[in-house]
Amino acid sequence: xxxxxxxxxxxxxxxxxxxxxxxxxxxxxxxxxxxxxxxxxxxxxxxxxxxxxxxxxxxxxxxxxxxxxxxxxxxxxxxxxxxxxxxxxxxxxxxxxxxxxxxxxxxxxxxxxxxxxxxxxxxxxxxxxxxxxxxxxxxxxxxxxxxxxxxxxxxxxxxxxxxxxxxxxxxxxxxxxxxxxxxxxxxxxxxxxxxxxxxxxxxxxxxxxxxxxxxxxxxxxxxxxxxxxxxxxxxxxxxxxxxxxxxxxxxxxxxxxxxxxxxxxxxxxxxxxxxxxxxxxxxxxxxxxxxxxxxxxxxxxxxxxxxxxxxxxxxxxxxxxxxxxxxxxx
Numbered sequence: 001x002x003x004x005x006x007x008x009x010x011x012x013x014x015x016x017x018x019x020x021x022x023x024x025x026x027x028x029x030x031x032x033x034x035x036x037x038x039x040x041x042x043x044x045x046x047x048x049x050x051x052x053x054x055x056x057x058x059x060x061x062x063x064x065x066x067x068x069x070x071x072x073x074x075x076x077x078x079x080x081x082x083x084x085x086x087x088x089x090x091x092x093x094x095x096x097x098x099x100x101x102x103x104x105x106x107x108x109x110x111x112x113x114x115x116x117x118x119x120x121x122x123x124x125x126x127x128x129x130x131x132x133x134x135x136x137x138x139x140x141x142x143x144x145x146x147x148x149x150x151x152x153x154x155x156x157x158x159x160x161x162x163x164x165x166x167x168x169x170x171x172x173x174x175x176x177x178x179x180x181x182x183x184x185x186x187x188x189x190x191x192x193x194x195x196x197x198x199x200x201x202x203x204x205x206x207x208x209x210x211x212x213x214x215x216x217x218x219x220x221x222x223x224x225x226x227x228x229x230x231x232x233x234x235x236x237x238x239x240x241x242x243x244x245x246x247x248x249x250x251x252x253x254x255x256x257x258x259x260x261x262x263x264x265x266x267x268x269x270x271x272x273x274x275x276x277x278x279x280x281x282x283x284x285x286x287x288x289x290x291x292x293x294x295x296x297x298x299x300x301x302x303x304x305x306x307x308x309x310x311x312x313x314x315x316x317x318x319x320x321x322x323x324x325x326x327x328x329x330x
Contacts, residue, residue: 010078019047034061077220088278105291142169170202183210194218206240223255232259245271261297268301
């Protein structure tokens with residue numbers, strides 16, 4: 001069954017859903033939520049009696065106090081998030097530091113890598129899930145390191161079994177030195193995974209045509225890189241990010257290369273819906289403090305984008321009135 005939730009198509013295995021079941025499935029708390037079905041507001045007392053049908057249009061609206069900036073949720077595959085900062089979990093010096101950074105960031109989506117373990121359960125980042133409260137975070141397994149469509153799909157399928165989630169951050173790497181994405185392979189893998197019922201968040205370049213092809217393939221987001229993974233070089237193609245944000249209908253998440261809070265601000269000002277940040281936080285001198293800075297940077301950039309910047313001018317424009325200038329002519 002397919003529902004249109006806040007203008008985004010969402011697939012459900014069940015043929016029958018009531019409102020409470022829908023909210024639970026989307027991870028939306030029932031407090032201060034208003035629900036409308038096909039343009040008609042559904043009173044809270046009737047939520048459990050309303051049966052949703054294939055093709056129904058559902059609006060989920062969070063009621064907030066006037067002036068609260070929390071009226072701007074991030075919607076991915078029909079699921080609502082208050083934070084627009086996604087975080088990676090790699091390269092932290094300890095699980096304790098990771099937990100502190102996650103807390104400071106207020107993130108709700110955390111990526112995890114897919115790697116083999118030793119027969120005793122050891123291996124890279126063994127036990128990292130103990131640092132992640134799965135009731136609090138949407139885990140986003142990452143096919144990082146995959147260099148073919150087949151490998152990426154295989155890793156995603158394993159992650160779904162291991163973590164019981166159909167969300168996946170898709171990476172198909174075309175060049176192992178720069179970790180540049182194989183865009184044609186990424187589009188192909190997206191089509192396969194969407195057919196298999198995955199919510200696919202693909203890592204890509206700032207090429208507009210590729211972004212459009214990923215949206216057509218069913219991607220839940222488009223994730224253009226800022227610069228090379230782990231480089232900290234910032235966003236090098238602001239116009240590319242802006243073009244994608246203006247054209248695609250799914251959220252745009254700037255991924256990779258952000259090195260400082262100012263990079264995150266500019267990415268959001270360019271029209272990105274969110275930023276995914278890992279190395280800039282984990283390799284800073286104070287990861288929790290940097291996570292807090294990135295949190296504020298994403299918020300500031302989003303507010304600036306919503307407010308709309310002033311027009312640029314080729315000459316000075318006085319902010320004080322010219323008429324009535326004291327001492328004019330002296």
